[in-house]
Amino acid sequence: MTSPAAAPETSPATTPALQARGLVKRYGRVTAIDGADFDLYAGEVLAVVGDNGAGKSSLIKALSGALIPDEGRILLDGQETRFHSPLEARQAGIETVHQTLALAPAMDIATNLFLGRELRRSGPVGSLFRLLDQASMRRQAQEQLDALGIETVQHIGQIVETLSGGQRQAVAVARAAMFGSRMVIMDEPTAALGVKESRQVLDLIRRIRDRGMPVVLISHDMPQVFELADRIHVHRLGRRVAVVRPADATMSQVVSLMTGALRIGDEGAPPDVTDQPAPRIS
Incomplete structure (x- = not known):
């Protein structure tokens, strides 16, 4: 899957975590x-914005292994790679949250967190009968919710179909x-959510970012994009x-770039920061 012969295109300090050309x-x-x-x-x-039919979904599918491009290169931490399935992307550390969420509604929260990665009991009995280690999964699932500051869930054993959106x-x-x-790649994470629930999800995304994890946010909600994104990929x-920074552009300018009414270099266009990572505030 990964070709060790491919050399990074930039210095280690500025090498993108994920790059496509x-x-x-x-x-x-x-x-x-x-x-x-x-x-x-x-x-x-990084927010990815564009009109319907702009190709955002196809791009994200290519980056997450759900689509194999006909041409081009994908680099992960500077090393060229090629994903043939979403499983390969997940094994490489790329997780995607789709609009459908891909949750099992009849199962509890802990089981859903470990779906496809279930922990088995140790010892000969566990190996022979492939028994699940429910206690370990519930403990680790609770630790994850606590680490992310998720306080809206009453009990880790709650059935998912009883939860709110x-x-x-x-x-x-x-x-x-x-x-x-x-x-982590998130496709319209606040779609169909109310104001309070959207706020909780946005705060959760911030906490993930603050832990050092880069996040790709696909969204049509411009106020949320400008509030949350460090950079905006148009x-x-x-x-x-x-690619522009929210501090350097207006929502009107970004929409004009999306529709083609404005181009980088035109009078009144925001500066392009394609090759400039967002400055981190310590």
Whole structure:
């Protein structure tokens, strides 16, 4: 999956955690990804925005192993890699929270956090009968919720179908943070949530970022993007057209970049910071 021969393209201090160059994906005469580039740096929230049909979903699928590009390169910590499935991306430390959440509603919170990664009891009996170590899973699941400051869940053994939308989203995000050793990708994490529940999810994303985990946030909610993101990746017609910082741009300017009414270099356009990681505040 990973080619050790590929050399980092930048110095170790500025090497993106995840990078893509010239990604292309065609479906017959339709080009979903048209030479797309991408850069995610350590410890930042990178928002990916674009109109419907801009190719955001295809780009994220390529980065998370759900889609194999026809052309282009993907680099993980400066080393070229190629994912053939979401499982390979997960094994590399990339976790994705989809809009569907992929939770098992009839199971409890702890089981959902370990879904597909269940812990087995040690010893010959556990090995022979493949018994689950429920106590360890519940203990570690509670530790994860506590570490992320998730206080809206009453009990780790609560069945997921009894949770609110915000609580379910918190469980999905906690699972991603628990196993994502390199980064977390979130696709519209506050869609269909109320104001209070959205606030809880946004605070959770901040806490993940503050732990040093880079986060990719795909969102149509511009106020949330400007509140949360360190940098904004603007996607249009299957490729990246700009990366701007919320402090340097207005929502109107970003929307104009999305639609093509404004281009980087035009009078009144915000500065492009494609190759500049967001400054960290200690």
